[in-house]
Amino acid sequence: MNARRTLMREMNGQGLWEGTLSSSALATATAVFALSQVDRNANGEFVASGLQWLVRNINDDGGWGDSPESKSNLSATLLCWSALTLADGESAADAVKRAEIWIRETVGTLEPVDIAAAITKFYGNDRTFSTPILTMCAIAGRLGSDGWTYVYQLHYEFAVLPRWLFRFLRLDVVGYALPVLISIGLARHRNKPASCPLCRTTRNIVTGACMRVLRKLQPKHGGFLEAAPLTSFVAMSLAAAGFKGHEVTTRAASFLSEGQRSDGSWPIDTNLSMWVPIQSVNALSRIHLNQDASKV
Template identity: 45%
Template structure:
């Protein structure tokens, strides 16, 4: 009876999973709606509305309508303690709450929401305002500086409290970025430029040499920003990052710049029916590889799925050098959208899915050949990304200054699983065998005294340090078992 119940439960879960596919046969999913994203989107559009009357560049009536709807959504999603969390299910935090307050000021609706603001400001005061924000992010300025810039643009912070960002560094060759100890993570170069320039124009350096250097770097770093912007207009397909860049440039009188126009287009396109915005557009590649790997591991013939998701998955592989990170071809990002960037979590997931596909009973010879070519390119890409400590970072090799750029136990474990499955049919070369041994040493060095591993990604808000040791440990154990 127990087995029959388990079998029935499996069948129900399997059927529901398959029903979630779209017409093309893959899984798109939906990310949670977000007060953080909604607040930054409202701020960006409000700044643009204040800074331009160019009716050829913007539909001002549309932007104002979206601002109004975003404000209404924020007004109905305040937490009981007066603060706001990153999502509707998240606990309040000082960063998101400060962004919401700034959005209401920039939208010029403070008199309509005085009670909301009183409660939100009481929460921010209780947390410690700017000091709490800096304590939350430490020396990593990726988030703290854009948030304070948003507040300064709204007139809620002094520009002296906003740390200058060396946007001139963006003018260097991409391969040099990791050597100059930037105060932001590798995937935040757009913020380095957009927010860095906002700080420069609103409060220029007193040092004449630095002022001259940054003045000379304005146009050139803007060209870097343009090259990095994807066709969708959204950096990393992320509303917050894109909004910060757009409001930063718009606040300095450049609301009509192509980067701002394209960023606002992305924000408009990303609006949800209820007037809110998600953190990112989707994680379609991640969702699809997770689903395929789960089905294959359970014994399902994934190559028999109709419509087949294989052509779509193969199309997600990057075949050219990526303009955002300078990554070589071969990797996979989290989505098929233009703003996605190849990374060391989605690439192993894709390798595993493609290997499972090629072993499925219904896999045809042409599909097996296509999968094998894609896997080989992805394996090469992943091999080249390994850090000197033996672990794998998310996007870029050798960036060790900020926590989210360092190697992660979860990423390393995922990469190992992909390599193990690959080497079951193709014995590893001597260099690869050395890399795998070094990766195992890295994982051993990261195990905590209580036996756990903490992942770089995916936290737990109920943990005192917002860490998710269960997820991290599970990822490593699965890899070790493989």
């Protein structure tokens, strides 16, 4: 009964529950990097405060986790390490040194081929996560002068196909991955074109159509799934592909700049209006079922 009363007290006047996500090193790193790639001059204040937050919130072991309270992990640490290529000053330089020690201890080396192999091994066949991480590392120069070699070429040309054809061709592309498929695939193509002339020509031909698909997928507020990391990966990739001034890119950047918190950080998502009520209702249902069971 105490749990039920607590949940009911937290309900607002609209009959909903609200919540706030923790600040995220991963979201902050990707957001500041994306904003810098789109327009460093216009977004300078957002970038500077975000970088300061990353430096302040490095873990004692030299890495970063998904939140300030989380254990360090390779994905977040690589993204923060890449974002800090934008930073100046002794504190940022010290954070970079500590991060590189952590990466060496975790991966065994700072060699691009080993970093790419470690990320790929961790995520396995799911390139939805490994490819964006390696893309940001490549843009930041953390994978060397030929960093795009380590970024898998996503077949963004398939985005122009009807969705039903995805199943027929056994293309396992979920809806939320399409913005990543298009933007990162395009960035890889522009920076490291395929050796196959037919592939290059086909991708050049469908680029305009793919950008129109991406524009249709983007909500009016500019954020894909209202998530800073996903939106950031799209924005930085489009900028790397030569689309800094495109409507999709500028709207994504606006979404990111509006989502920065006063301390310089970003959360993973900005809107919990659906998730929190669903979890609260589920909790109340379980409480009710448990009470009924206890009466039997």
